[in-house]
Amino acid sequence: MLLSRLAQVSQEVAATSARSRKTALLAELFRDADADDVPIVIPYLAGRLPQGRLGIGWKVLGRPVPPAPEPTLTVRGTDARLTALGQVSGAGSQAERARLVEELMGAATAGEQRFLLGLLTGEVRQGALDAVAVEGLAQATGAPAAEVRRAVMLAGSLQAVARALLADGPPALERFRLTVGRPVQPMLAQSASSVAEAVGRLGGCAVEEKLDGIRVQVHRDGDTVRVYTRTLDDITDRLPEVTAAARELAGERFILDGEVVSFDAAGRPRSFQETAGRVGSRVDVPAAAGAVPVSPVFFDVLSVDGRDLLDLPFAERHTELARLVPGEMRVRRLAATGPQDVPDAERFLADSLARGHEGVVVKGLDAPYSAGRRGASWLKVKPVHTLDLVVLAAEWGHGRRTGRLSNLHLGARADDGSFVMLGKTFKGMTDATLAWQTERLQELAVRDDGHVVRVRPELVVEIAYDGLQRSTRYPAGVTLRFARLVRYREDKRPEDADTVGTLLAAHPGVLP
C-alpha cells in the first residue's frame, strides 16, 4: 500500500467528526491493505510508531525539505526506513538520524510530508485511536466488534489481532486467549468523590488500600517470571525483588495484578517520586535495589494453573488470590456489604492515609476483570486539596485549543508580596472558560512572546490538587501534583491568595 493512500485517509478521517464515518473510512482502508501492511497502518493511523522510541523530535525535524512530485513511498518501505533510522546509535547518531529523516522527507510528496511530520511529532490528531480502529476492523472483516475488542485486550496488541483477522478472517480470533507470558491490558479505575458515593454506587464491595507506586502484571510459568507495566512494557530486569517474590509463591503458573512500592525502614511507603525513580533505573539495578528496595503488593489474579479467571466475580478471584498469595504480599482490604458499612469504610480510608497511602479503591464484588476498560466497578477515592492562587501567565493552546489561552502559570503569595510560581494547569476548563480567560488575560497582558503571555497578577483561581511534591524546577522547591482549575474567584483579590508558607505548613515533610 502506498503511503499517500494512508495520508489521504488520515486527512479524511480527521475532517469528519462522525465516528460512524471514521469507522467506515478505516474499514475501506483495511479491506485494501495486505495483512502485512496492517501492523504498520494501524499504529500510523493512531499517530504511533511501531518502533516505539526513535530518538527524533522537533529538534531533528528542523528545516523544510522540497517535496517529491509523485508518490512512490510505500507503507512498508517507510516503516523499514524508520526502523533503520531507529537503530542508528553512538557518536554522531543525531546528525545521521537527521540526514535519514531529510532523505525520507525528500522522497515524500507534500501530503505525505504533512502526515509524516504529524506522525513523528505525535500530532496526528484525527479523532480515531485504537477503539475506532477496532470498529473499522470488525466492519472490514465481518467479525463482531465485541469479539475483536476482547481479542485485542487479551493479545495486548491491536496489530497482532488485525494481522491475524485480515489473513485468516473471523475464526482467527479463537487464537487470542489469555496466556501466561503474554500481558493483557490492565483493568483501570474511575474516580469517586467520597467513600459513601463509591459504596452507594457499587453495593456489595471491598475497600482496598490505594498504593502510590507502579502498576505491575506478574506472569510466572515455572521458573520463568515476567513483569509488565500498565502499558505492557517488560520491566522484569529492573525488579529482581518481584521475580524472587513470584518464585516464592506456591503456584507454578499464574498471572497476578498489583502495585510495586517501596517501604522505608519504619515500614512507611516512600514517595511516588522515589519509587518511580527506582523502577526507572536500568543501568545499575543492584545498586538501585540496595538504596530503594521495592515490594510487590498484589490485589488480583487473572489466571492460575491454566484456568482463566477473568470472567469470575471479583469475590471469587480474591478467594483464589488469598489461596496463592500470603497476606503480607496482598493489599490491605476491608470487606463491605453495603451502605451500612460506610462508617467502617471511612475509618479504613482515614487509616490508609495515616499510614502514608494515597487513598482507597472500592471494588464491586460481582464484577469480572474488565481488561483494558476504565470500568465503573473499581472506584478510587483520594483526598482533594484546594488553594487560591494567582494567574501569572498563560500559554497559547494546541490542537482544538489553538487560538485560546490554555495552560495557566500558577503563583502563590510570598511574604514580601511577590508571587512564587508553583506549577501550571490546563485541566478543568470548559470551552466557555477558555474563551473567557483568553479575553480577560489578554487585557492583563504585559508581554506575549507567541508562546507565553505574561499578565499582571490580578486574577485569582481556585485550584484543586492531589498533593505536594518536590521540584527542582520551581523556586519554592515544590510543585502541585495534578493541579486543575475549579473556578475563577472574581470575588477575591491577589492579596487574598494563599501563601507559600501556609502551603508548606499544610504538607509537612515534603521538604527536608
Next chain:
DNA sequence: TTCCGACAGTGGGGTCGCAAT
C-alpha cells in the same frame, strides 16, 4: 427524547538514559 458510557484530546511534573556541548 434524554441520558450516559466510552473515547479522544489536551497537556501537567518527575526521572532516567543517551548524546551533545
Next chain:
DNA sequence: ATTGCGACCCCACTATCGGAA
C-alpha cells in the same frame, strides 16, 4: 560535568458521538 531531549511513569478533566433507556 552539565545540558538538552525523548521516553515513559504517574494522572484529571471536558467534549462529543451514538447506543441504551
